[in-house]
Amino acid sequence: MATAKPLYQQLTQQIKGYPPEEAREMAFMLLDHYFGLRKTDVLTDKPLPPNRTEPDWSQIVNRLNRQEPIQHVIGTTIFCGLEFEVSPDVLIPRPETEDLVRLIMHDFTERTDSVKILDIGTGSGCIAVTLARFIPQADVMGWDVSDEALAMARRNADQLNADVTFEKQDILNVTDAELRKFDCVVSNPPYVTRSEAAAMDRNVLDYEPGLALFVDDNDPLVFYKAVADFCTRHLTKDGACYVEINERFGEATRQVFEERGFRQIQVYKDIHGKDRSIRATF
Template sequence: MALTTRPLYQQLSRNITAYPPEEAREMAFMLLDHYFGLRKADVLADKPLPANRTEPDWFRIIERLNRQEPIQHVIGTTIFCGLEFEVSPDVLIPRPETEDLVRLIMHDFADQTERPVRVIDIGTGSGCLAVTLARFLPQSDVTAYDVSEVALAMAQRNADKLNAEVTFQKQDILAVAQQQVGTFDCVVSNPPYVTRSEAAQMDKNVLDYEPDVALFVDDADPLIFYKAVADFAAHNLSEAGVCYVEINERFGEATKAVFDERGFQNVQIFKDIHGKDRSVRATKN
């Protein structure tokens, strides 16, 4: 049995065979960080393994990874904006691209300190957007909707663990899109946007282990949730309130048009680090 970190890291990297070597090495780093609190620098320095450690079932872990089960499900958590969130197959695993929405909102509302920023997150899933904004946006008042009771329970656990004040509600945005339920300064949503026809190009670790309801929309109406979110925002945003959505890169201009058609101003498309259309910001007139 290895007594220092590097041999164990090398063993894990070699045995994760379902992914390219570079990805396998990153997963090995994640495993050592999660189970033993060892950072990359600790591994590279070949520091001793913790003397009082409890060894996980490495064979079972490697087996699950080699079936392409997401490592976030194997360890049960993921990092989003520096915060650790519980995840499971019941919710979409937060992606780094979604962090751009948080940064954009934080930038736009940084100077609003006279009163709370009233935020609603539509389709909260794990709660990553709602909880992060509640933690980092000064004086925020955050509400979050989801149609899944299981997802809402997980989001509440994440809020409790991370000391974030969020009001979670079971709501279907398709049912309440035309209703006036409150007044918000910020509407944010990362709704389902992958069309069924795109599934053939997707990886097994997404298709087999993440919830369809959080991923897919019908090819016949791929913007169904954006229309609902835009309608909701039109009814419930304060004067000069802002709506932010993550989008399918294929439908940047079409999503922008959804907000243009509803009278929003300064509708902008933002690209991600890969140069792909990834989010839209729209201001109520």
């Protein structure tokens, strides 16, 4: 009877070009995705499912060895405990963004009145869908400039039974939004400068959308200025704006909000001690 541990060891040995711990994590993810085997199942050498459909392991390993993200290989990723479809059309959700979502949930989950939330640059829809799922009283909207991203966000919302309205909007040129007010505006906008690209891994540069990643070095805070300007007109009196930020520009981004009249501005650090998000209110 075929068991999990030999296959896990085979995959770990065949996945090249990654640190050993990362290769092991990929092997665990593959066995979980294709056979529903958790880490403990693999480590205790549980039998492989007898009626399993065996994937083409050599093709999968070759894709990984070309630095293609494993999330693209299996087509999904886990974000805040929910499984989202991903592709090269959207950014792969990161743990840092989970922290941003948890901050919003902490602030709004216990409110009993309706909460209007806008996610600017929704991508896969991970922020908007998660907030809609975990804040029952929320009325959630997601914006993106990419048709492909919006199509994926809608699929994720449907698959996860989340009530989210999606619209095509460019925060740098918003149309038909003059009468709208939101209690929460959240955004994880492009914030990696072009000059930082040289230090990035191939699995990001070659496989994730530059439109959602990069911003020109001569105006790296352009999207934060646009989001903050939008909030001055569309955030309710007691509302809050939440953004994920470039660690290099924590103080500069804080000043963007301060210059636009925000009075309570908190910069939060990630698990590595780097400036990673801001919460701002009037």
